[in-house]
Amino acid sequence: MRAAPRACFRSGFAFGLGLFGGGVSWVYVSLSQFGGMPAPLAGLATFLFCALIALFPAAAGWLQARVPAADGARACLVIPAAWTLFEWLRGWILTGFPWLSAGYAATGWPTQGYAPLLGVYGLSFVTLGAAGMLWGLVTKKKIRFLVLLVAVVGVGQALRAVDWTAPAGDPVRAALLQGNIEQEMKFRPERYARILETYARLAEETSARLIILPETAVPRFYDGVEPEYLARLDAAAKRNGGDLLLGVPYREAQDRYYNSVVALGTAPRQVYHKVHLVPFGEFVPPGFGWVLHVLQIPLSDFSRGSFAQAPLAVAGQRVAVNICYEDAFGDEIARSLPEATLLVNVSNVAWFGDSLAPSQHLQIARLRALETGRVHLTATNSGVTAAIDRDGRVLAQLPQFAAGRLEIAAQGYAGATPYVRLRDWPTLIGALLALAIASLIAAAKRSR
Numbered sequence: 001m002r003a004a005p006r007a008c009f010r011s012g013f014a015f016g017l018g019l020f021g022g023g024v025s026w027v028y029v030s031l032s033q034f035g036g037m038p039a040p041l042a043g044l045a046t047f048l049f050c051a052l053i054a055l056f057p058a059a060a061g062w063l064q065a066r067v068p069a070a071d072g073a074r075a076c077l078v079i080p081a082a083w084t085l086f087e088w089l090r091g092w093i094l095t096g097f098p099w100l101s102a103g104y105a106a107t108g109w110p111t112q113g114y115a116p117l118l119g120v121y122g123l124s125f126v127t128l129g130a131a132g133m134l135w136g137l138v139t140k141k142k143i144r145f146l147v148l149l150v151a152v153v154g155v156g157q158a159l160r161a162v163d164w165t166a167p168a169g170d171p172v173r174a175a176l177l178q179g180n181i182e183q184e185m186k187f188r189p190e191r192y193a194r195i196l197e198t199y200a201r202l203a204e205e206t207s208a209r210l211i212i213l214p215e216t217a218v219p220r221f222y223d224g225v226e227p228e229y230l231a232r233l234d235a236a237a238k239r240n241g242g243d244l245l246l247g248v249p250y251r252e253a254q255d256r257y258y259n260s261v262v263a264l265g266t267a268p269r270q271v272y273h274k275v276h277l278v279p280f281g282e283f284v285p286p287g288f289g290w291v292l293h294v295l296q297i298p299l300s301d302f303s304r305g306s307f308a309q310a311p312l313a314v315a316g317q318r319v320a321v322n323i324c325y326e327d328a329f330g331d332e333i334a335r336s337l338p339e340a341t342l343l344v345n346v347s348n349v350a351w352f353g354d355s356l357a358p359s360q361h362l363q364i365a366r367l368r369a370l371e372t373g374r375v376h377l378t379a380t381n382s383g384v385t386a387a388i389d390r391d392g393r394v395l396a397q398l399p400q401f402a403a404g405r406l407e408i409a410a411q412g413y414a415g416a417t418p419y420v421r422l423r424d425w426p427t428l429i430g431a432l433l434a435l436a437i438a439s440l441i442a443a444a445k446r447s448r
Contacts, residue, residue: 005065012061016054023100024050026355030281034183034351053090053097060086069438070445072140075132076148081434084125088428091121091329095279098328099360102127107366107392111152113159115370115392116417119330122427123367125434126152165373165390168341168414172242172315173407175208176379176387179217180403183350183381187219195219200232202405209242210315210410212379215259215324215348221251222262230264237265243314245321247346247379249302256303261321261346263314270312273305274323276332281351307332311340317412319344320374327378328364330371330419337420341412343368343376350382358384358400366392373417375410 003011027049032042064074064082083102091098103123106112114126130152136145179198185191196218203211218225225248237244243265250260250271258273259282274282282302311318320340322333324347333343345365349358362384369376369388376388383400387408398404418426 003065005062008061008065009058010061013051013054013058015061016057017050019057019100020050020053021047023356023360026352026357029353029355030351033353056086056090057083063435067435067439068442068446070442072132072136072142072145073438073441075135076129076145077132077434078438079132080125080128081431081438083128084121084427084431087124088121088424095276096329099364104360104363104367106156107363107370109156110154110160111156112370112392113156113162115367116162116164116373116419117159118427119371119419119424120367121424122419122430125427125431126156160391164417165413165415168412169316171409171411172210172317172342173208174210174212174315174377174387174410175203175206176377176385176398176406176408177202177211177213177217178380178383178385178398178402178404178406179214180382180401181350183348183353186216186350186381192219196226196229198403200229200236202403203233203236203244206405206407207240208407209240210317210319211237211240211242211244212344212346212377213244213246214379214381214385215247215346216249217246217346217381218248220249221257222248222260223251234264241266243267245312245314245319245344245346245379247323247348252303258305259302259323260305261312261323263312265314267312267314270314272309272312272321272323274302274326275305275307275309276326276329277302277304278325307335309336311336317342317410321346324348327361327368330368331423333368334372334420334423337372337374338414338416340374341414342410343372343374345376345378346380347378348381349384350380354401358382362386362394362397366394371417371419373415373420374413377408377410 028042028046031037032039060082064078067078069078087101101120101124103120106123106127111126114123133145133149181195199213199217233244243263246262251257261272263270311320318340319342320336321344327345365376365378366388369390370392373390375390378386384397385406386397387395389395396408398406
């Protein structure tokens, strides 16, 4: 089974190109359709991006080939460990891009029971390890692979029955608003009044105690929004004895502004500033200012919020807010826990059109609910707006590309899962140990 490291590097790179070329093809949609980049240049940029992140599975292929191990240990330990380590690095280097981690494939399957313990990277290790056991069963026809596979799946299923968190207070009635504002029209001045009216009407028609609007629902700086409109939203929340979360750009100084969520209503005024920004979409790395002249993306140089922001105290809950892309970073979401009782994500995935991105984002949200043992509410501009329970089940969702309001009774939860307490450390240490153990076993066999 062992091949030369260079050959494994090439195979890993080819696999990565296929994985990301298909899985994140929506980058092209964003650049070409909404970023104003000419189609050939957008295609080239998308290819180069996919080639860059394909280096991580390529490096995983190289590393596993360098580790001496028997075929069975390689399939069940070495390959999963190498893949997991470089998957984690992909989620960290150059601000990180953890999209399409292998662990997301476990969502809805028995092995998702490991998520509250190990997070998505631990699930990647378990998923690939199970695949290695299946390979061993089919090719080697040895019963030990079946025993291992049944044990891994069985333990995962048993873990699904564990209550890692406990209900906190009574459920809160929440309304998630989906305005379905066309992205190409969102920042046009002539559409501004219609956008405001869409969200005001949706907010005023609900009796929910917690009303959630999507990312940049109001396409204007908060200090430039008409006071009477903010008062209208504030009144809609207070009428229900609750609060409203408004996605809106927030300016603190002429050259310092944030992608933010502002709380209106009965609770004191609170603001969350987005922490993990999207390169080129929300901030421009040093030396790449020229990109702004190519891409026609408004508000594309935000400031970064502080990691020390507390959950928002609204509607009787302590809400950990995250904005769009932040949902992909499980380790960062866990930082607001166990203080937070509810997870809320606001997004505008309309930047990626009718692509795979909204469905992928929903699957990511399901994993965050599993990792944290919290209900996860996602309010988006055009979909997928959804409510997810702490077991990762989608309780309800709105159809894409249609304006609407999703109302749900959301239960808050208290307590910390093992993943919230330990983050990715057990998985990283376990992956390194797996490589070491496989090497020691191979060395022991050679010395006999």
